[in-house]
Amino acid sequence: MFGILNLAKPAGATSRDVVNMVQRLVRPAKVGHAGTLDPLATGVLIVCVGPATRLVETIHNLRKAYSATFLLGRSSDSGDIDEEVTERPDLPVPTREAIEAALLGFVGRILQTPPIYSAVKLDGKRAYQRARRGETVELAARPVDAYELRVRSYAYPSLEIDIVCGSGFYVRSLGRDLAREVGSDAVMSRLERTAIGPFTVPDAVDPRELSRDNLEAHLQSPLAALVDYPRRICDSNDEERLFRGMSLVQGNVSPQDHPAAVAVNARGDLLALLTAESSGMWRPEKVFLTSGGADTSG
Numbered sequence: 001m002f003g004i005l006n007l008a009k010p011a012g013a014t015s016r017d018v019v020n021m022v023q024r025l026v027r028p029a030k031v032g033h034a035g036t037l038d039p040l041a042t043g044v045l046i047v048c049v050g051p052a053t054r055l056v057e058t059i060h061n062l063r064k065a066y067s068a069t070f071l072l073g074r075s076s077d078s079g080d081i082d083e084e085v086t087e088r089p090d091l092p093v094p095t096r097e098a099i100e101a102a103l104l105g106f107v108g109r110i111l112q113t114p115p116i117y118s119a120v121k122l123d124g125k126r127a128y129q130r131a132r133r134g135e136t137v138e139l140a141a142r143p144v145d146a147y148e149l150r151v152r153s154y155a156y157p158s159l160e161i162d163i164v165c166g167s168g169f170y171v172r173s174l175g176r177d178l179a180r181e182v183g184s185d186a187v188m189s190r191l192e193r194t195a196i197g198p199f200t201v202p203d204a205v206d207p208r209e210l211s212r213d214n215l216e217a218h219l220q221s222p223l224a225a226l227v228d229y230p231r232r233i234c235d236s237n238d239e240e241r242l243f244r245g246m247s248l249v250q251g252n253v254s255p256q257d258h259p260a261a262v263a264v265n266a267r268g269d270l271l272a273l274l275t276a277e278s279s280g281m282w283r284p285e286k287v288f289l290t291s292g293g294a295d296t297s298g
Contacts, residue, residue, distance in 0.1 A: 035059070035064065145166035
């Protein structure tokens with residue numbers, strides 16, 4: 001059990017619910033997900049199994065794509081329809097042209113304040129836990145990246161936007177901030193994560209359809225998440241060095257040309273993540289080797 005599941009999270013389930021579904025099937029292997037989705041949201045949720053859980057941060061940092069629907073002229077404490085929604089008939093109805101013009105200001109690296117109903121930790125506790133207890137929650141703005149933003153459709157009050165962004169980006173915050181730019185307010189009524197890196201919705205599996213009999217057929221190689229990394233091919237001597245935590249010589253991939261690489265054996269098994277050193281060597285960042293070779297167990 002060493003691989004990745006591309007799962008289609010259903011509405012109403014938490015990301016932890018999905019992890020638990022997988023955990024019951026693969027015990028005692030470790031399980032973890034890369035990138036939380038709120039219960040309201042659907043779409044791609046990557047679940048890592050066994051040693052692949054050490055790739056969670058790497059996968060979390062891949063580009064993500066979303067399709068979101070917002071209802072303008074409305075507000076809620078959570079920024080979506082999961083909390084009580086207040087209609088604001090006093091607010092103006094913005095034009096599509098005004099919305100598209102304002103949306104341009106959110107492309108690139110921006111400062112974004114997360115919603116108070118979020119998993120951001122504040123003094124060791126989740127912001128949403130404090131908010132639900134009625135505490136005052138103040139979160140600092142943080143830099144996030146929006147690579148592409150496009151209005152798919154608009155018929156007031158419904159606004160649908162396609163988003164390609166980096167890690168840490170809050171779609172609810174985009175809806176809130178965009179609406180305020182055009183003199184309105186907004187709540188998110190629908191969110192689908194359509195892609196994380198190379199993993200897309202059409203290829204995702206409903207976690208409720210997984211069983212002990214079919215899970216292995218859906219388990220992808222951890223290398224599926226590392227398609228942008230060049231592969232440094234290793235022989236038995238290289239494997240021994242990696243197992244001991246020692247750096248590798250250049251080999252077939254130059255550290256001068258690439259900041260990082262993956263080490264694989266002749267069969268194409270993932271052995272390690274490598275980082276380029278100024279000395280021209282490859283330093284093992286994360287090693288997936290056991291004394292017997294590439295780790296394929298949980």
